[in-house]
Amino acid sequence: FFFTVAMSDAASTDVTELQKQVESLTNENRSLMEEQLRCLKKSKAQQELLSLKQQEIDALKDIVEEQQKLIRATEEGTRAEKDSQTIEELRVEVSRLKHQLFQERSHSRTNLQILRRSMSSYQPKPVSENAENLKQEYPELNALDSSDKDSYSSEGSSENIKKFSEVLQAEISTKRSAIMNRRTSIANEIYMTEKSYCAILDEICDNYLIPLQEAADSGEPILSDNEIKNIFSCIEVLRNYNHFFLESLEPRVGSWEENQQLGDIFIELSIWIRSYSAFIKNYNLSVETYRDSMNNNEKFAEFMRNKMGRKQADLSFMLIAPVQRLPRYVLFLKDLVKCTCPEHTDYKDLAEALDTVKTIADELNNAKARSEDTEMVFEVAARFDRRYHNDIVGPARLFTRDMFMFTSSPEPADLTGISLRHIRTVILFSDLLVFAKPKSHPFRDMDSFSRPQLVSVRKQTNESKSITAFQQTEHDLEMISAISLAKIFIGSVDGDKEIKFIVKADEQYSISLYTATMKDRDEFIQCFLNNKTKLAGRKVEEVHIPPKSRRKLLSRRFHRLNPLV
Numbered sequence: 001f002f003f004t005v006a007m008s009d010a011a012s013t014d015v016t017e018l019q020k021q022v023e024s025l026t027n028e029n030r031s032l033m034e035e036q037l038r039c040l041k042k043s044k045a046q047q048e049l050l051s052l053k054q055q056e057i058d059a060l061k062d063i064v065e066e067q068q069k070l071i072r073a074t075e076e077g078t079r080a081e082k083d084s085q086t087i088e089e090l091r092v093e094v095s096r097l098k099h100q101l102f103q104e105r106s107h108s109r110t111n112l113q114i115l116r117r118s119m120s121s122y123q124p125k126p127v128s129e130n131a132e133n134l135k136q137e138y139p140e141l142n143a144l145d146s147s148d149k150d151s152y153s154s155e156g157s158s159e160n161i162k163k164f165s166e167v168l169q170a171e172i173s174t175k176r177s178a179i180m181n182r183r184t185s186i187a188n189e190i191y192m193t194e195k196s197y198c199a200i201l202d203e204i205c206d207n208y209l210i211p212l213q214e215a216a217d218s219g220e221p222i223l224s225d226n227e228i229k230n231i232f233s234c235i236e237v238l239r240n241y242n243h244f245f246l247e248s249l250e251p252r253v254g255s256w257e258e259n260q261q262l263g264d265i266f267i268e269l270s271i272w273i274r275s276y277s278a279f280i281k282n283y284n285l286s287v288e289t290y291r292d293s294m295n296n297n298e299k300f301a302e303f304m305r306n307k308m309g310r311k312q313a314d315l316s317f318m319l320i321a322p323v324q325r326l327p328r329y330v331l332f333l334k335d336l337v338k339c340t341c342p343e344h345t346d347y348k349d350l351a352e353a354l355d356t357v358k359t360i361a362d363e364l365n366n367a368k369a370r371s372e373d374t375e376m377v378f379e380v381a382a383r384f385d386r387r388y389h390n391d392i393v394g395p396a397r398l399f400t401r402d403m404f405m406f407t408s409s410p411e412p413a414d415l416t417g418i419s420l421r422h423i424r425t426v427i428l429f430s431d432l433l434v435f436a437k438p439k440s441h442p443f444r445d446m447d448s449f450s451r452p453q454l455v456s457v458r459k460q461t462n463e464s465k466s467i468t469a470f471q472q473t474e475h476d477l478e479m480i481s482a483i484s485l486a487k488i489f490i491g492s493v494d495g496d497k498e499i500k501f502i503v504k505a506d507e508q509y510s511i512s513l514y515t516a517t518m519k520d521r522d523e524f525i526q527c528f529l530n531n532k533t534k535l536a537g538r539k540v541e542e543v544h545i546p547p548k549s550r551r552k553l554l555s556r557r558f559h560r561l562n563p564l565v
Contacts (some may be wrong), residue, residue: 096343183339184256190332191253194246200321201239207307208315209235222299230289231319233282234275238322241272263349266333270356273329277364279322284375290316330358373398373430380427383477384436391482398430400527403520404442405513409497415443415516424513425477428524430531431485433501435511436477485535490528497521 209232215222223231248265293300308314333354340347376399381392407422420441427434489502499521501511515521532540 092345179339179341180258183336186332186335186339187253187256187260187262190262191246191249193328194242194249197321197325198239198242198246200318201235201242204232204235204315204318205239208232212303222303223293223297227289227293230282231286231293231315233279233286235279235322237275238279241275245269259345261346261349262336263346263351263353266329266353266357267349269329270353270360273326273357273360274364276322276326277367280326280364280368283319283323283368286319287316290319326357326361326364330354330361333357370398373400377429380434384479388479388482391479392429392432392434394432396430397432400428400430400531401524402427403515403524405499405515407513409514410516416441418443424480426513426524428527428531429485431535432482433485433488433528434482435480437480439476439478485528485532490525490532492521492525499525 209228212223212228216225216228245265245268248268249262252260252262252265294304295301304315333350337347337350337354340350374397377393377397380399380402381389384392403426405424405426406418407424410418420438423438423442425436425438427436483503487504489504491500491502492498497514497516497518497520499513499515501513503509503511515524529540
């Protein structure tokens with residue numbers, strides 16, 4: 001029994017050992033299988049990564065191939081464009097040569113017909129009236145007259161015609177040479193004046209603008225940044241553009257010949273010439289800032305004295321150069337077009353450049369005039385008490401003109417005898433009419449603020465526009481009324497200096513005033529009608545006012561006590 005028990009214990013021990021060995025082998029196999037599985041997954045991931053990289057490489061190859069195709073297509077297109085351009089140039093040249101050949105053939109045919117007629121057996125007719133006219137136009141023909149006027153042999157006629165042809169050809173050649181010389185002279189003048197203009201821009205920037213900017217950056221400013229900007233505006237931009245234009249001109253003018261072109265350069269000029277707009281609009285502010293700084297800034301005045309001590313030009317005279325340059329371009333282009341025949345290769349470009357530059361110059365001039373008229377609205381408002389400023393200043397409102405008028409017909413030779421209570425100042429805006437009273441006599445008091453002939457600065461803005469710019473800040477006008485132009489109609493009587501303003505408001509009434517002269521009356525009425533026409537969008541004419549004998553019949557309809565008396 002004990003032996004059996006011992007054997008069973010040994011057997012169970014062996015079974016346990018075997019089980020442990022089996023479990024150990026099983027765990028090792030499991031670890032190996034897991035390791036193999038991880039390796040398999042890692043290899044699959046690497047294969048997928050390799051596959052993606054291969055796809056990226058294939059995509060990059062496709063992109064490179066497309067770019068190469070595009071480059072080849074672009075090169076082929078460029079070559080084709082150059083070939084087409086060359087072909088077009090050849091066509092133009094062939095067309096020009098054909099035209100020249102046709103002219104020469106026509107000229108030869110005409111000469112041949114003249115010679116054939118002269119060699120015929122018919123006797124030539126006496127000198128006609130047309131021949132006499134030709135002799136007056138070409139005095140050289142007088143020397144061709146034969147001393148024996150009774151002999152008209154065919155040989156003599158042929159000789160005379162030959163000499164006439166030679167004289168005519170010489171005259172044509174002389175005129176053609178004069179035109180070409182004139183064109184050459186204009187081209188040289190454009191280049192030389194552009195060179196001088198660029199030198200002025202260089203002097204402004206190098207001797208004035210840059211030193212002032214450096215002083216401001218160093219912490220010891222002579223002028224503030226705002227003052228520098230107000231005085232010089234965009235002068236550096238203009239300098240860069242005009243130097244580019246000068247560099248384009250130089251090789252053309254340097255190798256000048258009969259078929260040389262300038263029109264394409266001026267077309268490029270017209271692209272950036274609008275940059276002059278900012279400088280031209282800012283010019284008045286530039287001059288005012290410069291003068292104020294000279295009067296009130298001792299450091300700037302000393303800076304300018306040092307500069308002008310080197311015999312340099314005054315800055316205020318140089319700043320006007322860009323304003324004057326734009327109209328000169330228009331004049332140069334007009335002269336070039338006149339001296340270029342329509343068959344010339346440069347004629348089309350010159351004509352296009354002239355139209356473009358002239359249009360831009362007109363637009364800039366109109367914009368400058370509108371800017372000045374807008375500024376004048378504020379100057380006029382400053383002549384009244386502050387409570388009337390909102391009535392005068394308005395959006396898009398422009399000043400047109402001002403004029404003295406009277407409640408009774410004056411004598412122009414003795415305006416000093418008119419009482420102050422009969423004098424009115426009438427101010428016309430684009431959409432408003434202002435009636436005011438001067439506070440002092442404008443024709444009797446020499447110190448009056450409202451005497452435009454002596455105290456204020458008169459200047460012309462454009463056609464039929466005169467403005468009165470006052471330097472005083474005191475209010476010299478007393479407001480009577482400000483009426484919208486939409487509510488006013490105007491009329492006059494032939495032979496009378498009276499202007500009648502018919503106001504159609506809640507209650508219709510009229511205002512009668514007189515001008516000093518008939519010319520003043522006509523000018524004011526024309527300006528009024530122009531503003532009314534622009535405002536209404538249609539032509540507006542003055543109201544017909546009957547003679548005074550018939551006016552009583554109509555007075556009950558719209559006339560009441562004149563509110564301006």
